[in-house]
Amino acid sequence: MAENKTENKKTGKNDAGKNDSGKEAVLPPKSDFSEWFNSIIDIGQIMDVRYPVKGLYVWYPFGFGIRKRVYNIIRDIMDNSGHDETLFPLLIPETEFMKEADHIKGFEDEVFWVTHGGVTPLDVRLALRPTSETAIYPMYKLWVRSHADLPLKLYQVVNTFRHETKHTRPLIRLREITSFKEAHTVHATWEDAKNQVDEAVGLYTDIYKKLSVPVLISKRPDWDKFPGGDYTIALDTIMPDGKTLQIGTVHHLGTNFAKTYDIMYENAEGEQEYVNQTCYGISERSIAALISVHGDDKGLVLPPAVAPTQVVVIPVLFKDTTEAVMNACNKVVSDLKNAGFRVEMDASDARPGAKYYKWELKGSCLRIEIGPRDLEKNSAVLVRRDKGEKQFASLDGIVETVDAELKQMAEDLYTAAEEKMNAMIAPCETTEEVVAQIGKGVATLPWCGCEECGMKIEEETNGSILGTPNVETEIKKGKCPACGKEADQIVYIAKMY
Numbered sequence: 001m002a003e004n005k006t007e008n009k010k011t012g013k014n015d016a017g018k019n020d021s022g023k024e025a026v027l028p029p030k031s032d033f034s035e036w037f038n039s040i041i042d043i044g045q046i047m048d049v050r051y052p053v054k055g056l057y058v059w060y061p062f063g064f065g066i067r068k069r070v071y072n073i074i075r076d077i078m079d080n081s082g083h084d085e086t087l088f089p090l091l092i093p094e095t096e097f098m099k100e101a102d103h104i105k106g107f108e109d110e111v112f113w114v115t116h117g118g119v120t121p122l123d124v125r126l127a128l129r130p131t132s133e134t135a136i137y138p139m140y141k142l143w144v145r146s147h148a149d150l151p152l153k154l155y156q157v158v159n160t161f162r163h164e165t166k167h168t169r170p171l172i173r174l175r176e177i178t179s180f181k182e183a184h185t186v187h188a189t190w191e192d193a194k195n196q197v198d199e200a201v202g203l204y205t206d207i208y209k210k211l212s213v214p215v216l217i218s219k220r221p222d223w224d225k226f227p228g229g230d231y232t233i234a235l236d237t238i239m240p241d242g243k244t245l246q247i248g249t250v251h252h253l254g255t256n257f258a259k260t261y262d263i264m265y266e267n268a269e270g271e272q273e274y275v276n277q278t279c280y281g282i283s284e285r286s287i288a289a290l291i292s293v294h295g296d297d298k299g300l301v302l303p304p305a306v307a308p309t310q311v312v313v314i315p316v317l318f319k320d321t322t323e324a325v326m327n328a329c330n331k332v333v334s335d336l337k338n339a340g341f342r343v344e345m346d347a348s349d350a351r352p353g354a355k356y357y358k359w360e361l362k363g364s365c366l367r368i369e370i371g372p373r374d375l376e377k378n379s380a381v382l383v384r385r386d387k388g389e390k391q392f393a394s395l396d397g398i399v400e401t402v403d404a405e406l407k408q409m410a411e412d413l414y415t416a417a418e419e420k421m422n423a424m425i426a427p428c429e430t431t432e433e434v435v436a437q438i439g440k441g442v443a444t445l446p447w448c449g450c451e452e453c454g455m456k457i458e459e460e461t462n463g464s465i466l467g468t469p470n471v472e473t474e475i476k477k478g479k480c481p482a483c484g485k486e487a488d489q490i491v492y493i494a495k496m497y
């Protein structure tokens with residue numbers, strides 16, 4: 001694997017696209033998705049995989065710049081929908097963690113334990129949170145008193161730890177999830193909590209719309225729901241290799257945790273009742289999704305909302321005209337900066353080809369080139385990262401042009417991704433058809449709804465039932481291939497990450 005430590009002395013930033021010897025590192029074609037992904041994480045300066053603990057990775061500043069903007073979007077959407085941000089401790093006492101039986105069963109194989117303080121064994125072991133229900137709910141018991149306290153809608157963005165035994169991968173399968181946005185809400189009735197689940201699914205869909213990532217939304221089958229919950233709605237996206245990536249889950253917890261942690265409220269009639277709860281989460285898989293869905297053979301293609309560099313200005317310099325061209329470029333850069341765009345100028349002595357390569361790899365959305373001949377015509381050359389075609393724009397009104405191009409780019413990225421995703425879903429009627437389909441995308445199949453048939457279908461197809469689409473689809477229903485009974489629902493089946 002190409003390593004990547006070249007320091008740019010001037011900026012103190014690592015140079016994307018270079019390996020240790022300063023040579024350009026080569027990105028494999030995206031058709032070889034697994035290699036492409038590993039490579040883009042490295043030479044695209046997203047994460048450094050060389051940290052000496054399995055499943056723990058280090059954010060490069062460039063990758064963290066993307067992460068910061070993605071989480072700004074997430075925080076905005078949460079804050080503007082009545083959620084408050086909070087922060088709970090990382091450590092959970094074993095006594096609280098072990099209270100909810102199903103929850104323990106779901107997580108006990110994955111928990112890291114703190115067993116000692118210095119050399120002294122702890123009386124009560126402390127779990128590194130794998131998720132925070134058991135940290136938060138004992139406090140909710142203290143905080144919730146009456147119906148006037150409800151709904152309570154809190155979220156936090158934290159790291160969580162899971163001892164994954166499967167092959168770990170940056171952003172996708174980690175032992176330290178660095179960026180877990182988890183929300184935990186409390187409601188009076190089951191119906192209120194259900195409405196919150198629906199709202200959360202809508203918020204998550206909005207978040208992914210802003211990242212131009214299309215999603216499949218489905219209700220997970222019972223055997224795959226959150227341990228200790230009533231039901232789970234999940235958001236998945238289809239990766240370029242046809243496997244799906246779960247990029248968000250929303251859980252209706254009913255009164256299960258309320259009964260375990262004794263969270264009660266006084267209703268309007270003065271009676272004590274158990275609360276109903278939901279929880280929902282998004283992790284840095286959101287970043288894996290946006291990188292994978294949009295990227296291409298040249299590198300990152302980033303939606304303008306999250307690209308660290310939205311516009312790069314490249315002066316085309318010749319001896320006699322250097323000053324005039326630099327003046328024009330400086331003006332464009334400062335006008336765009338003043339308008340709030342993230343702009344960089346690349347006036348280095350690198351060859352034009354090397355500059356294009358570098359900024360394309362980094363997913364800069366728009367390249368503006370200005371040379372002496374452009375200046376004579378008072379114009380600039382614009383190249384959008386996703387289209388790669390040259391167009392000319394007048395230097396007057398360049399800010400408006402850039403604004404319009406970036407908006408259009410976000411829309412075009414979504415449309416292209418959605419078309420690609422829909423083309424990767426095929427309706428199937430038999431398990432043989434499913435087997436042929438799920439190597440390259442998602443299959444739909446009629447299912448009677450019984451667990452035994454579901455298990456049989458998963459076994460025969462070697463795939464996973466994602467669940468029942470939560471919106472009516474036009475895909476025709478038919479007979480459950482496992483039992484032959486008429487099925488009143490269809491399910492998505494895929495190979496999952």
Ligand SMILES: [Zn+2]
Nearest residue numbers: 448453480483
């Ligand atoms: Zn059946």
